[in-house]
Amino acid sequence: MNEREAAGFVPELRRRKSEAFDLEATSTAGEAIELELWGQPRSIYANANFSVYSAQVCNARCRFCVEELRPASRGRALERQRSVEPDDERYFAALAASLEALRPLGPTISITGGEPSKDPRLPRILALAQRYPSKRRSLTTNASGLLDVREGRRIIDHIVDAGVEHLNISRAHPDHEHNARLMVFREGLELEQLREVVATAARGGCRVRLSCVLVERAVDSLDKIRAYLDFAGSIGVDNVIFRQLMHVDRSSVAENFVVAFSDRRRTQLEPLLDQISEDPEFEFQRQIVGYYYYVEVWRRRGIDVVFEEADLGQLERTKQTMPGLIHELIFHPNARLASTWQPWDGVLGPPPSEALA
Template sequence: MKSKFSVLRSIRRKEFNAENYFTKPFTFKGKQKSVYENANLSIFVNESCNADCRFCVDQLRFEGKGKTFIKERIADDEEYFTRLEEVLSTLRPLNPSISITGGEPTKSHRLPRILKLVSKYNFRKRVITTNGSGLLDIVDGKRIIDHIVENGFHHMNISKTHYLENVNANIMKFSNNYFCNEQMREVVKVALSGNVRPRLSCLLLKSGISSIEAMMRYLDYYGEMGVDNIIFRETMDYDKSVMHNIPKLRFLEEQKIKLDDIWSEIDLLQHIFRPITQVLGYYYYCEVYKYKNIDVVMESADLSAIDPQKEKTPNTVFEMVFHLNGNLCGSWLEDEDILLPYECSGRQLSYSTRII
């Protein structure tokens, strides 16, 4: 059976086009730019993480540019929050969606205050991405999940590679504070009662979820907990010529499950996976389905397509990232596409290096 998604799916890489986006003008400290109407601001909270996932997207963004993970950070908390508020205030007229990310943001002592500051400016959509390990930690007298609910966050993305604990633990390699399914059940219950929609993120891997049957078991397992939004991702494509971490490169190549193969099977199961829509970005492609009462997204992406697409529209800002050193950039690298440089003469900086 042919799917209505088949045509665009087959030509998606040829159709990546940064020029197809609707934008609006905005001035960044005297620099006139065009900003994507649905732009997102990611607040990169910390570089440290208590898991050691060999597929880590945070690390891959640096590897994909042939760089090592070295970050300069504002050491003083008060200086950091003064700078963060300055950036949030400047960007509020754009009203971007907000994503809190890291590292593992729930393990940062700064997180509750960041949540409050984002809530103060009432941005249209607020999301936190986490491996879940710190959601039940108590900080300032409350669990982190309670801070998230109280500050009006709309979505919570949780990385979970498998419903079987031993398989998930082997892939994500937590050094401490493993986030188990019983904790997941508690977190989902609290989130839903506070109008925060949890979404699970599962990377397709040969050693993890690797087939339609396994995907359905995953959906049923977490659907029973009340989760109604799950995304399955193919490992990202990238420029292999600049990758210098050979173990990571080998892992990504050996473990890759191609969504094209999954989709060809799903085309025969449209009575189970009902096609809803498809989304083509400038370096990614998604298909959205309905499985029972669950919204299911399947995404493929190509990191090596980002720079060529940006070169077509050099004055366009597609996403913004607030980095640990106080720079606001149009890139996940803190020294690239700087929109609002942090130039405080008396700033206190420290350095953190993590070899990836």
């Protein structure tokens, strides 16, 4: 047994990835919870995430956009699945009803999008979510609106005051201009603005994580990963995740610009992990096997370094082997709670009467 294996590393999991998912044997929770939602018995993964999907259209046009990729993997265009409840009172009544129904689960609450930092509803979403039990609260953003002022305070201050523990900022490259080209937008924060956001978050107990996709001719090698980590450390960030561009379900995919870019520019994660295993700068922490994703966590020079590979085709295959089990919960812009990222599939509630309450 080598040193890595002695520390708990299991080589087989790196090779099998999410195919090794087993509810009892390899999942983080090891169980499902039986819960009644609006009169219907449901079986929900104990570590299920509750995502509030912002209605605000993203101001970037990333060629690797996950929001575009999810419906494409199931044969739909993003524009065809997006519908929005325009009435604030209906929207927030339904959100409150969903949070109340999930109170016994106490799920992780994640706010994502779209681009939530530009969402006029965000301060009220944050305030409402703060009233309900949660394992952790997080928000994912391209950071463009974090220094905007809404209702008399900057968005980053709203986030910190609402008790958000993790702020995930998408940044594909340390260099500002290179990042702007990859994400196809000009509203990303400059270096000093990023430092200000990180410092504000840290003072309020909110940990910032930078999220970087592994893209050929951008961040695509161990040396460039090291350079990105040095950049993160220079602005006070101690948590970075590197993601391989997602695979899709080839049996149903609707080809679009994101699918084409991902196939053309995907940097394979596994060879990089094999190099990291041999690099004494990196200290192994743990492996996580999800139902369509695989994660390894390492540590380098005081920074937690996370690597993730995900496969939307595997998501569908796993669900077929576990019928009836809900793995995640998404509150859609149309004010409906569903068990998938498509608002037309797996709708759970709330009933119209509660949305109007």
